Amino acid sequence: xxxxxxxxxxxxxxxxxxxxxxxxxxxxxxxxxxxxxxxxxxxxxxxxxxxxxxxxxxxxxxxxxxxxxxxxxxxxxxxxxxxxxxxxxxxxxxxxxxxxxxxxxxxxxxxxxxxxxxxxxxxxxxxxxxxxxxxxxxxxxxxxxxxxxxxxxxxxxxxxxxxxxxxxxxxxxxxxxxxxxxxxxxxxxxxxxxxxxxxxxxxxxxxxxxxxxxxxxxxxxxxxxxxxxxxxxxxxxxxxxxxxxxxxxxxxxxxxxxxxxxxxxxxxxxxxxxxxxxxxxxxxxxxxxxxxxxxxxxxxxxxxxxxxxxxxxxxxxxxxxxxxxxxxxxxxxxxxxxxxxxxxxxxxxxxxxxxxxxxxxxxxxxxxxxxxxxxxxxxxxxxxxxxxxxxxxxxxxxxxxxxxxxxxxxxxxx
Amino acid sequence: xxxxxxxxxxxxxxxxxxxxxxxxxxxxxxxxxxxxxxxxxxxxxxxxxxxxxxxxxxxxxxxxxxxxxxxxxxxxxxxxxxxxxxxxxxxxxxxxxxxxxxxxxxxxxxxxxxxxxxxxxxxxxxxxxxxxxxxxxxxxxxxxxxxx
Numbered sequence: 001x002x003x004x005x006x007x008x009x010x011x012x013x014x015x016x017x018x019x020x021x022x023x024x025x026x027x028x029x030x031x032x033x034x035x036x037x038x039x040x041x042x043x044x045x046x047x048x049x050x051x052x053x054x055x056x057x058x059x060x061x062x063x064x065x066x067x068x069x070x071x072x073x074x075x076x077x078x079x080x081x082x083x084x085x086x087x088x089x090x091x092x093x094x095x096x097x098x099x100x101x102x103x104x105x106x107x108x109x110x111x112x113x114x115x116x117x118x119x120x121x122x123x124x125x126x127x128x129x130x131x132x133x134x135x136x137x138x139x140x141x142x143x144x145x146x147x148x149x150x151x152x153x154x155x156x157x158x159x160x161x162x163x164x165x166x167x168x169x170x171x172x173x174x175x176x177x178x179x180x181x182x183x184x185x186x187x188x189x190x191x192x193x194x195x196x197x198x199x200x201x202x203x204x205x206x207x208x209x210x211x212x213x214x215x216x217x218x219x220x221x222x223x224x225x226x227x228x229x230x231x232x233x234x235x236x237x238x239x240x241x242x243x244x245x246x247x248x249x250x251x252x253x254x255x256x257x258x259x260x261x262x263x264x265x266x267x268x269x270x271x272x273x274x275x276x277x278x279x280x281x282x283x284x285x286x287x288x289x290x291x292x293x294x295x296x297x298x299x300x301x302x303x304x305x306x307x308x309x310x311x312x313x314x315x316x317x318x319x320x321x322x323x324x325x326x327x328x329x330x331x332x333x334x335x336x337x338x339x340x341x342x343x344x345x346x347x348x349x350x351x352x353x354x355x356x357x358x359x360x361x362x363x364x365x366x367x368x369x370x371x372x373x374x375x376x377x378x379x380x381x382x383x384x385x386x387x388x389x390x391x392x393x394x395x396x397x398x399x400x401x402x403x404x405x406x407x408x409x410x411x412x413x414x
Numbered sequence: 415x416x417x418x419x420x421x422x423x424x425x426x427x428x429x430x431x432x433x434x435x436x437x438x439x440x441x442x443x444x445x446x447x448x449x450x451x452x453x454x455x456x457x458x459x460x461x462x463x464x465x466x467x468x469x470x471x472x473x474x475x476x477x478x479x480x481x482x483x484x485x486x487x488x489x490x491x492x493x494x495x496x497x498x499x500x501x502x503x504x505x506x507x508x509x510x511x512x513x514x515x516x517x518x519x520x521x522x523x524x525x526x527x528x529x530x531x532x533x534x535x536x537x538x539x540x541x542x543x544x545x546x547x548x549x550x551x552x553x554x555x556x557x558x559x560x561x562x
Binding site for chain 2: 351377412413
């Protein structure tokens with residue numbers, strides 16, 4: 001960490017970039033321009049070091065041994081839970097369940113919370129903007145229970161249609177599951193408005209926060225949601241670790257989702273007593289190093305400041321939007337007034353997949369395809385988009401490189 | 415590795431002006447192919463003339479590699495027997511997937527333009543989608559083809 005960062009108002013992006021070893025490389029002879037952050041961000045050395053240190057000095061299984069290493073590992077793991085709790089302002093560490101990622105968190109809620117509560121004719125309400133991870137678990141659940149999946153339409157700018165939402169939510173609705181920020185388009189959904197309506201009629205709310213947590217401060221109590229899910233690897237943390245926040249009273253009422261070690265207090269063939277929260281939902285040896293790395297990522301982001309991260313990324317988005325808009329034949333998909341730093345676009349005469357290859361040869365990494373949000377593509381009648389997604393370590397020069405490479409792609413096919 | 419090797423003039427041309435683009439109605443054989451990763455979708459329609467391919471068309475949407483590959487395929491297989499198409503399929507598959515496979519330009523003809531793809535492993539599926547789809551059509555495999 002560069003100390004200067006905290007004392008000056010300016011965003012010292014050069015110093016920040018030095019914290020990320022992976023960014024110091026060339027791809028196809030060009031400096032790497034990493035603009036695939038919505039798929040997975042990169043890790044600062046602090047995160048990599050925290051995990052290496054754990055494996056080199058402190059590793060043992062958690063919650064088990066009386067020996068020193070087991071205690072150290074447990075302290076580090078539970079310390080990571082407290083760091084995570086503070087980061088999202090959960091009331092208690094009992095509300096912070098470590099899982100593999102957002103996908104597992106949503107599946108856990110679907111199977112443990114919703115499944116016992118659903119009857120044929122009940123409805124789950126999602127939006128057209130969702131990632132497949134917030135669609136498919138509910139489809140599976142509907143097949144299992146006879147419930148119906150209802151989908152709130154979106155508008156041409158890529159926003160969830162609030163009026164349609166108000167007409168779709170009702171007495172049959174048993175859960176509202178929405179993305180906080182859209183992965184394909186970057187739309188920041190005004191979730192508080194949606195939660196307000198849901199709360200008035202007693203509908204629990206799950207938020208998919210995978211794309212929100214890396215870019216803005218999230219306070220689960222202020223949001224008032226019942227479940228909040230996010231992944232470590234999109235917020236400079238490790239892969240394979242994520243978080244399910246759940247309101248304690250709801251988590252308490254839910255049966256375990258997987259059985260095994262760590263989630264029990266006592267086991268006999270006649271009766272097994274389940275462990276307390278959050279361990280009831282953490283069967284088996286957890287991803288200890290992942291949780292430690294996640295906490296290191298949270299510390300890193302917190303030192304930079306989520307507000308400052310958001311402000312800088314917004315500046316990058318505005319610059320990218322301006323630069324890309326000057327390219328004739330380029331159409332931005334997703335033009336909501338409130339957006340995270342995601343520029344999804346299509347280009348006349350050049351398929352996104354070809355753009356991706358041409359940009360790669362310029363050292364620029366973007367995502368091309370449907371972004372695990374095929375219904376969004378269908379809504380805009382396009383098979384795919386090219387998506388540049390920015391993080392706080394990206395620069396204005398990288399935006400320039402992106403725009404230049406897109407022009408080059410256009411020339412190749414002209 | 416050079417982009418010009420991937421996007422050779424033949425590829426760019428066939429992408430811009432795909433040959434035999436459209437449907438055949440009715441068709442003796444037909445199959446749909448899908449590459450879920452990039453969203454490429456194409457359909458191939460074949461009419462037989464005796465034991466040879468009399469007419470062939472394709473439609474759908476995809477990247478330059480998949481469209482150009484399908485366009486080149488339609489030109490290459492017209493008039494061939496199913497056995498000859500099978501042999502050609504294996505030749506194409508070999509040069510796409512084996513880095514050091516010799517390029518038999520006599521047998522491949524214009525299809526040799528596709529060999530640049532093998533330096534771009536992520537794009538091999540784009541070039542091979544139409545070939546798998548044609549195989550499905552000719553061998554009456556009703557299931558939609560997926561390169562995943």
